[in-house]
Amino acid sequence: MKTIDQHSFTFASSTKYTIxxxxxxxxxxxxxxxxxxxxxxxxxxxxxRAEHLSRSAAAAAHASYxxxxxxxxxxxxxxxxxxxxxxxxxxxxxxxxxxxxxxLNQEQQQQPPVLSIDPHSQPVPTPSKETNVSNLPSVxxxxxxxxxxxxTKKEEGGKKDAGLPSGLxxxxxxxxxxxxxxxxxxxxxxxxxxxxxxxxxxxxxxSNLPIEQQNGHLTVPGQLANGNGQPERPDIQxxxxxxxxxxxxxxxxxxxxxxxxxxKNDVWQGGAMIVVRDDGSDLSSLPSITLSFHPYSxxxxxxxxxxxxxxxxxxxxxxxxxxxxxxxxxxxxxSFFRFIFEIxxxxxxxxxxxxxxxxxxxxxxxPALGENMRWAAHSCNGFSSGVNPDEFKxxxxxxxxxxxxxxxxxxxxxxxxxxxxxxxxxxxxxxTREPEMQPWITAPDRQSKLNCPLTDVIREAVDRFxxxxxxxxxxxxxxxxxxxxxxxxxxLDDHDLIDGFGTYDxxxxxxxxxxxxxxxxxxxxxxxxxxxxxxxxxxxPAPNTHSLKSMIVGDERxxxxxxxxxxxxxxxxxxxxxxxxxxxxxxxxxxICTAQTYAKTFAEVRKIQGIEQLVILLGVPIAYPRMxxxxxxxxxxxxxxxxxxxxxxxxxxxxxxxxxxxSELLDDLNDHWCANTHKKERNWLVLECQKLAKEMKFRxxxxxxxxxxxxxxxLFTYHKGKRQPTLAPEQDHRYMLNVITSAIVNTPPxxxxxxxxxxxxxxxxxxxxxxxxxxxxxxxxKETDGSKSKMxxxxxxxxxxxxxxxxxxxxxxxxxxxxxxxxxxxVSYPIKSPAARW
Numbered sequence: 001m002k003t004i005d006q007h008s009f010t011f012a013s014s015t016k017y018t019i020x021x022x023x024x025x026x027x028x029x030x031x032x033x034x035x036x037x038x039x040x041x042x043x044x045x046x047x048x049r050a051e052h053l054s055r056s057a058a059a060a061a062h063a064s065y066x067x068x069x070x071x072x073x074x075x076x077x078x079x080x081x082x083x084x085x086x087x088x089x090x091x092x093x094x095x096x097x098x099x100x101x102x103x104l105n106q107e108q109q110q111q112p113p114v115l116s117i118d119p120h121s122q123p124v125p126t127p128s129k130e131t132n133v134s135n136l137p138s139v140x141x142x143x144x145x146x147x148x149x150x151x152t153k154k155e156e157g158g159k160k161d162a163g164l165p166s167g168l169x170x171x172x173x174x175x176x177x178x179x180x181x182x183x184x185x186x187x188x189x190x191x192x193x194x195x196x197x198x199x200x201x202x203x204x205x206x207s208n209l210p211i212e213q214q215n216g217h218l219t220v221p222g223q224l225a226n227g228n229g230q231p232e233r234p235d236i237q238x239x240x241x242x243x244x245x246x247x248x249x250x251x252x253x254x255x256x257x258x259x260x261x262x263x264k265n266d267v268w269q270g271g272a273m274i275v276v277r278d279d280g281s282d283l284s285s286l287p288s289i290t291l292s293f294h295p296y297s298x299x300x301x302x303x304x305x306x307x308x309x310x311x312x313x314x315x316x317x318x319x320x321x322x323x324x325x326x327x328x329x330x331x332x333x334x335s336f337f338r339f340i341f342e343i344x345x346x347x348x349x350x351x352x353x354x355x356x357x358x359x360x361x362x363x364x365x366x367p368a369l370g371e372n373m374r375w376a377a378h379s380c381n382g383f384s385s386g387v388n389p390d391e392f393k394x395x396x397x398x399x400x401x402x403x404x405x406x407x408x409x410x411x412x413x414x415x416x417x418x419x420x421x422x423x424x425x426x427x428x429x430x431x432t433r434e435p436e437m438q439p440w441i442t443a444p445d446r447q448s449k450l451n452c453p454l455t456d457v458i459r460e461a462v463d464r465f466x467x468x469x470x471x472x473x474x475x476x477x478x479x480x481x482x483x484x485x486x487x488x489x490x491x492l493d494d495h496d497l498i499d500g501f502g503t504y505d506x507x508x509x510x511x512x513x514x515x516x517x518x519x520x521x522x523x524x525x526x527x528x529x530x531x532x533x534x535x536x537x538x539x540x541p542a543p544n545t546h547s548l549k550s551m552i553v554g555d556e557r558x559x560x561x562x563x564x565x566x567x568x569x570x571x572x573x574x575x576x577x578x579x580x581x582x583x584x585x586x587x588x589x590x591x592i593c594t595a596q597t598y599a600k601t602f603a604e605v606r607k608i609q610g611i612e613q614l615v616i617l618l619g620v621p622i623a624y625p626r627m628x629x630x631x632x633x634x635x636x637x638x639x640x641x642x643x644x645x646x647x648x649x650x651x652x653x654x655x656x657x658x659x660x661x662x663s664e665l666l667d668d669l670n671d672h673w674c675a676n677t678h679k680k681e682r683n684w685l686v687l688e689c690q691k692l693a694k695e696m697k698f699r700x701x702x703x704x705x706x707x708x709x710x711x712x713x714x715l716f717t718y719h720k721g722k723r724q725p726t727l728a729p730e731q732d733h734r735y736m737l738n739v740i741t742s743a744i745v746n747t748p749p750x751x752x753x754x755x756x757x758x759x760x761x762x763x764x765x766x767x768x769x770x771x772x773x774x775x776x777x778x779x780x781x782k783e784t785d786g787s788k789s790k791m792x793x794x795x796x797x798x799x800x801x802x803x804x805x806x807x808x809x810x811x812x813x814x815x816x817x818x819x820x821x822x823x824x825x826x827v828s829y830p831i832k833s834p835a836a837r838w
Contacts, residue, residue, distance in 0.1 A: 189251045189280025246359035250287060251280030253334055254471040256356055258364055259531050260418040260487035262550035263571040268343040268366050269549050270487050273531040274321075274356065275471060278333040287321040289339050289354050296349040296365055299412055306363065306415070307351035314344065324533040327467055334467065338531045340547070345369040349415075364485055365415035372573025372805035373417040376407055376486070377813070379619075379705020380743025381479060382427030382495065387747050392798075394822020397477065402824040403744050403798045404478035406816060410802060411486060419486045420578065422705035422741070423493025423619035425529060426473050428466065428521060431498060436461035440513050454512035462517060466524040474528060479745075489570055490529040491580040493619040493706060497521030502560065502587030509560045509588070519561040522585065526566065539564055543604060552604055555596050558585040565597055569604050572615070576805050577608055578703075580617040590677045598685070602692060612836060613811045614700050616689070621704040622682060623713025623738035623774050624674060625760035686715060686736075687769045694733040694838070701811060701833040705742035708749055709757070710795045710815050711776060712831055713738035718773035730837040734772055737833050739813045741801040748796035758791045777831065784819045784827040799826070809835035 188196075255274035262269055272289060293314040294307035321337035328334075343352065349368045353361050367373050381400075383389050389399030396402050410416070432441050436457050443449040474483060494501050501509075501518045508514055526532040530548070537547045541555045541564065554565035565582035572578050579601060586594050605614065674682065693700045702713075715736045716725040729735040748754070758776070768774060778792035789795070798818040805811055811833040816826035 189277070190249045190282050191280065193249050246357035248282030248284060248357060250274065250282070250357060251277040252475075253277055254475045254528075255484070256289075256354075256362065257474060257483050257528075257531070258485070258487040260489055261548045261568075261570070263345065264549050266345050266369060268341070268345055270341050270343075271531050272339040272341070272354070273528075274337050276335050276337065277331070278326075278335055281335075283335070286323075287337050287339075287357055289319050289321075289356050290358070291317040291319065291341065291343075292353045293343070293346075294351045294353065296351045296415065298414075306365070306412070307353065313346050313348065313350055317341075322536070324531070324536045325527055327463070329464065329467065336527060336533075362484055364487055365417060367417050367573070370574055372575050374414065374802070374804050375489075375572060376410075376416045376419040376800055376802055377422060377703055377739070377741050378407070378419060378744040378800040379422035379493070379741060380424045380495075380708060380746040381421070382424065382473065382745055384427065384746055385429055392745075392747065392822050394824060396822065396824060399822070400476070400745050401478045402822050403800060403816075403818050403826065404482055405824045406818075406826045407744075407800055408478060408482055408485075410816070411482075416486050416802070418489050418572075419482065420580075420617065420703070421488060421490035421529070422617055422703060423491060424495040424705065424743075424746075425490055425492075426470060427495045427746075428469060428497060429495060429499045430469070431462065431465045431517065434461045434465055437513075450507060450511045452511070452513055454516050458513060459516065462520050466520060470524060470528045488529065489568065489578070489580065491568065491582065491617055491619060492522070492525045492529070492584050494584065496525050496529070497584065502584055503589060505589055515560045519563070522561050522563050526563075530566065532566070534563065541600075543600075552601055554582070554586065554594070555600070556594070559588055561585060565593070567597070567601050569601070569608075573805055574610060575612045575809065576615070576811065577605070577611050577613075578615045578617060579605060583619050592678060592681055598688065602688065605692065606696065611696075612698050612809045613805065613833060614693075614696075614698050615703050615811070616700060617703045619704060620706045621711075621713060621738055621740050622674075622685070622702050623715050623736070624704075624707070624711070624740070625757050625776070683769045686772065689736065690734050690769075690772070693736070693836070697836050697838065699811070699833055699836045700736050701813075702736060702738040704738060704740045707740060707757075708743045708746055708796070709740070709754055710742070710780070710797070710799045710817055710829070711740045711757070711793060712779050713740065713774060714777050715772055715774045718768075718771050724775060728837075730834040733836070733838050735834065737777075737813075737831070739801060739831070739833075741799055741813075741815065743798055744800045745798065748798060751791075751796065754791055754794050754796035757794045779815070779829055779831055784817055795829075797821075806832075 253275040256272045257274075258270065258272050260268075260270040274287065276283075276287075293312055293316075294309065295311055295313060296306055297303075297308055299306050319339045319341060321339050323335055324338045325336040326333050327336070341352075343350075343366055345366065345368065347369055349371065350366050351363050352366060353363045355361050383392075383399065392399035392402070394402050396405060407416075407419075431437065440449060440452040440458070443452055474480065494503070497518050498521060501514075501521070504514070509518075526534065532548065532551075538545075539553050540546065541553045543552065546553060548568075550568045550570045552567040552569055554567075557564055563585055565585040567582045568578070568580040570578040570580065581593065581601060582597075583592050586592070586597060689700050714725075715734060715738070716729070717727050717732050717734045719726045725732065725735065727735075749757075776793035780789050780792050780795040783789045784795075784797060795817055798821075800816050802814040802816060803811065804814075813831050813833065815829040815831070817829055819825045819827050
């Protein structure tokens with residue numbers, strides 16, 4: 001193994017940013033667009049390109065694609081026609097129990113598994129008698145009737161005739177649904193691994209005997225006859241923690257997850273976190289992660305690796321874990337272990353290979369010293385209630401996967417150094433379907449909901465939901481692979497807690513159950529998305545005192561939750577900084593953030609020298625069409641639609657929410673910066689950002705999600721009689737884009753809603769600050785199939801953005817928009833935030 005001198009080494013194939021490379025890429029993008037086919041299908045060449053490239057890289061060196069436990073999650077979940085107590089090998093053959101089944105009924109538990117003694121036969125699974133989603137017979141009997149979407153008789157949600165969850169509204173009672181109440185199986189336990197090792201040892205003893213002494217009829221689960229009629233060695237193919245032998249073994253519930261924090265004094269700070277089941281793990285010593293550092297190399301079909309294993313840039317590191325939380329569940333204690341990485345940046349871009357307790361190798365990429373990062377922006381990583389994910393999966397296993405697969409492909413082609421989650425990284429609204437929550441949800445009137453007691457049973461159910469739901473979503477499918485190979489930078493929005501939290505009236509927000517739900521949702525957000533425990537890390541509001549060097553802690557607790565705000569100030573290169581503002585902890589119906597939080601975060605921004613681009617992450621768009629008429633109508637006390645909906649008349653029960661019986665849409669409208677209750681704060685913030693940009697001579701861009709479509713709002717200096725900018729953008733300190741990228745998973749709004757947004761975007765705005773105007777940029781001149789677009793300012797397709805700083809000091813946001821539903825292929829729509837030249 002060679003070690004190189006960072007001062008004398010020149011790595012030709014690294015992706016160090018160059019002017020020529022940027023120009024070539026721009027030219028190629030233009031050519032590709034001009035000749036874009038109108039055929040709205042995935043090409044044969046690209047049909048499974050993400051999977052092919054990722055698997056090729058994994059097979060050689062990029063082991064994260066195979067190694068991450070999320071790849072093998074469904075091995076341990078119920079499959080149609082297969083008993084839950086069995087797992088399958090790569091050929092679909094049963095290889096025996098890896099986990100004790102959680103959902104077996106008494107008859108199944110009493111029946112021992114039948115193992116064949118015939119070398120030419122395999123256990124035949126008994127076909128399932130029941131294809132319904134629930135493990136409860138009463139629910140299945142109810143489901144035999146007509147299944148209806150949300151808001152109908154069969155949807156659970158606070159109406160007098162509410163039923164159990166329907167097939168579309170998958171809830172906690174469902175066996176393998178999206179709700180966290182489902183007890184999904186973890187990875188194999190220590191006991192399972194020891195049992196498996198014994199089976200392998202017995203096989204070795206048997207196979208070493210002379211042929212005439214071997215018992216030809218001896219088989220063990222998973223044993224297949226080879227071409228010579230001899231039994232092959234049994235193996236567990238489906239979980240890296242068994243195959244690669246972590247020593248000591250850990251039974252993973254979730255992880256490894258990666259996070260990026262910032263760079264200080266040329267040292268990259270980030271971290272990893274794992275969640276383990278204590279009873280299934282060997283915790284005689286703290287878990288550890290070993291790091292090795294190699295020059296990054298671009299993968300190719302001939303050499304699909306992203307590093308040269310024979311060359312190291314830095315000596316290896318071993319990082320010990322710190323236990324930051326233990327969740328005491330009914331299935332046993334679940335421990336959270338955090339690893340903090342501090343990596344000195346070098347003259348070359350580095351691939352960092354990491355191994356947990358000596359298990360499989362995975363990797364992530366850190367930038368070269370002085371290099372501006374390439375990063376991805378996304379939001380809304382989940383489906384709303386009533387949406388059937390299968391309608392969005394195309395040829396992929398899950399509706400969650402297609403756009404994430406494209407992001408992973410782009411990462412393999414040219415690495416992302418981090419990915420910025422702009423809110424709703426997880427949808428926790430299904431908490432309302434937990435059985436224990438029904439006394440609150442189905443309370444007949446507003447006063448009953450407000451007075452519903454917070455019992456120990458409800459407390460336990462809330463924590464159970466958040467823990468199980470996070471474990472399942474964050475370890476599953478393509479997102480589970482992404483968060484183990486691209487470090488996350490996350491900020492929350494309402495669905496990370498529960499729909500609309502912070503935007504309801506004060507009485508509803510202060511009620512015992514609602515405030516508890518928000519408090520626990522925020523606690524689990526800190527733990528799973530930032531790897532932070534306030535009990536361990538503290539809440540000292542003084543700057544630069546937190547364990548995470550990017551953290552800015554608020555001065556006071558929020559009005560409804562016992563936590564201060566947790567904003568982030570993140571280095572994205574010597575010329576780019578991200579301010580992720582916590583817009584949820586302090587939120588009330590008439591406030592988003594306190595004056596103290598604004599003052600503190602802006603004071604920290606002013607300390608940064610030399611940057612040219614500041615990105616402010618707000619979650620909800622700040623430059624977006626107003627819907628004042630709809631807002632006033634829905635808020636009207638005698639609104640006839642609401643009056644009917646409160647009594648579920650004419651099937652309108654779904655038009656009011658489950659918490660305060662106000663209009664279901666009103667909390668979404670009140671969430672917006674342009675809502676009547678937030679206009680003053682919004683206008684003040686715009687003016688403050690203009691002052692900050694003019695003073696510090698950097699460009700400010702707002703980054704948002706939430707609205708489930710791609711759009712770009714633009715604030716600029718107003719000139720009387722002109723609806724578009726007349727001052728050159730690079731000379732206008734008021735010129736600020738609002739890049740809106742949403743959603744990477746959730747369903748886009750229907751065409752009618754998107755057309756309404758595009759139409760309202762043309763209206764004149766009378767409440768803007770002096771000398772400021774705004775409009776929606778017509779970025780989407782063409783549809784994803786190359787045809788002329790009817791809605792040029794808003795595109796209602798799933799999307800994310802790839803972001804880079806170019807040689808002209810512009811920040812390029814390349815919208816990657818899903819070509820067609822479930823295609824797993826995206827189309828490029830780039831837009832540039834101009835340099836600051838005033």
